[in-house]
Amino acid sequence: MPHPPSVSFVSLGCPKNLVDSEKMLGLLAEAGCPIVSADAAEADVVVINTCGFLSAAREEAVEVIRDAVAQKRRGRVRRVVVAGCLVQRDGEELLRLVPGIDALVGVHQREDVVRAVMEPPGPAPRARKARPPVSLFLGDYHPASWTGDNRSDQARLRLTPTHYAYVRMSEGCNQKCTFCTIPSIRGPMHSKPLAEILDEARELIDDGAVELILIGQDTTSYGRDVGYDAGLAGLLRELNRLGGVEWVRLMYAYPADFTDEMIDAIADCDRVVKYVDLPLQHINDRVLKAMHRRVTRRETEALLDRLRRRIPGVHIRTTFIAGFPGETDAECDELRRFIADFGFEAVGVFPYSHEPGTPAARMKHQTPPEIISARVDQLMRAQQEVAFRRAAARQGERLRVLVDGPDDDGGVIARHAGQAPEVDSVVFVQADDLTPGSFADVRCTGSRGYDLLARPAATSLPAVNSSRI
Numbered sequence: 001m002p003h004p005p006s007v008s009f010v011s012l013g014c015p016k017n018l019v020d021s022e023k024m025l026g027l028l029a030e031a032g033c034p035i036v037s038a039d040a041a042e043a044d045v046v047v048i049n050t051c052g053f054l055s056a057a058r059e060e061a062v063e064v065i066r067d068a069v070a071q072k073r074r075g076r077v078r079r080v081v082v083a084g085c086l087v088q089r090d091g092e093e094l095l096r097l098v099p100g101i102d103a104l105v106g107v108h109q110r111e112d113v114v115r116a117v118m119e120p121p122g123p124a125p126r127a128r129k130a131r132p133p134v135s136l137f138l139g140d141y142h143p144a145s146w147t148g149d150n151r152s153d154q155a156r157l158r159l160t161p162t163h164y165a166y167v168r169m170s171e172g173c174n175q176k177c178t179f180c181t182i183p184s185i186r187g188p189m190h191s192k193p194l195a196e197i198l199d200e201a202r203e204l205i206d207d208g209a210v211e212l213i214l215i216g217q218d219t220t221s222y223g224r225d226v227g228y229d230a231g232l233a234g235l236l237r238e239l240n241r242l243g244g245v246e247w248v249r250l251m252y253a254y255p256a257d258f259t260d261e262m263i264d265a266i267a268d269c270d271r272v273v274k275y276v277d278l279p280l281q282h283i284n285d286r287v288l289k290a291m292h293r294r295v296t297r298r299e300t301e302a303l304l305d306r307l308r309r310r311i312p313g314v315h316i317r318t319t320f321i322a323g324f325p326g327e328t329d330a331e332c333d334e335l336r337r338f339i340a341d342f343g344f345e346a347v348g349v350f351p352y353s354h355e356p357g358t359p360a361a362r363m364k365h366q367t368p369p370e371i372i373s374a375r376v377d378q379l380m381r382a383q384q385e386v387a388f389r390r391a392a393a394r395q396g397e398r399l400r401v402l403v404d405g406p407d408d409d410g411g412v413i414a415r416h417a418g419q420a421p422e423v424d425s426v427v428f429v430q431a432d433d434l435t436p437g438s439f440a441d442v443r444c445t446g447s448r449g450y451d452l453l454a455r456p457a458a459t460s461l462p463a464v465n466s467s468r469i
Contacts, residue, residue: 220253349380401427
């Protein structure tokens with residue numbers, strides 16, 4: 001029997017895509033495939049898990065695929081497998097754009113990645129004799145099929161550092177935002193049962209994770225589709241009871257569905273960090289309605305006020321879209337003033353992306369790219385002033401930080417509870433004796449742009465024992 005092929009895996013896109021990549025890597029490892037570095041020259045097969053959410057992400061994915069196919073033509077790899085959102089969205093188009101792909105694996109068929117890696121393609125369909133045969137593992141989402149191994153994210157080969165991990169609580173989305181392609185790619189929302197999430201969390205904790213990051217297309221709607229009345233608030237309280245976890249972090253909360261029970265759970269649970277990722281997308285009422293966000297400026301401001309009042313010290317991160325079709329200069333300026341006045345702890349601004357098939361793509365008055373770019377800069381400058389001022393004001397504060405790893409200057413990179421990995425600023429600590437995954441007590445000595453500078457305080461907190469009950 002031939003040995004299983006070695007696999008090089010490239011993961012593109014968001015943390016939700018990363019979980020899919022980790023699961024597929026786990027399946028390949030269980031099948032005996034050696035996992036090698038991302039250098040395609042060392043692998044028999046290259047697997048690329050793609051993002052298809054925005055045009056920029058699709059362009060990046062196509063370039064990575066083309067490079068892998070070029071490696072195959074030079075004889076450096078034998079097979080190229082493409083998976084993920086871009087496959088689900090534009091599979092047939094991919095085969096036209098990049099001839100030489102050997103297999104396509106959709107987002108709901110990730111368990112087929114082993115067959116895609118190992119099996120030669122079947123004969124080409126009669127109507128497509130001009131195209132080389134390709135193994136296709138594609139299918140539409142159906143809630144009844146999202147069960148068992150197809151739903152479980154356990155037994156992953158993790159790509160994150162050992163001390164933090166993403167926990168996907170649902171798949172798909174029921175919101176109808178006019179700019180978004182996610183429902184058409186991943187289907188309607190389907191929540192993962194509470195027991196499965198807790199089992200997965202325990203497995204991750206046993207594997208060394210002290211920070212669990214909750215993700216989904218819409219985390220605030222968790223449980224509604226499966227009759228779990230306690231919803232997100234109940235899930236947070238259950239996770240808070242687990243031994244071994246120190247931080248539970250909430251991402252991708254939808255503002256229209258953020259209840260007082262959820263706010264109370266964040267405030268009450270000592271392991272749930274006082275941090276909320278709340279993508280608002282805009283603040284002008286007309287633009288919000290055109291986006292179909294189901295929330296008004298007044299309702300948004302009321303929610304933000306409740307979060308600040310009832311969760312002392314809460315860090316609120318948000319994202320906005322600049323240049324949505326029909327957005328006027330006055331509406332963009334309203335958003336700029338809102339960013340400057342509210343003082344978010346973190347803000348990301350995305351340029352509006354014209355996505356074929358979405359209602360927004362069919363709207364009149366599409367904003368020219370040069371105006372979109374200028375508005376992104378305008379909004380980010382407003383947030384930069386806020387963020388730099390906030391960072392400078394923290395000098396002298398004592399912070400509890402989680403160490404992520406070494407930096408290039410001989411110290412370490414760490415994060416306080418108000419900083420999520422990859423998307424937020426960090427704390428640079430001048431110390432060389434702090435190990436990744438440990439917590440330390442530091443004192444802020446200054447700032448550098450968005451980031452904080454710190455030294456160990458007089459007494460450091462002990463490293464967390466992930467087996468602590």
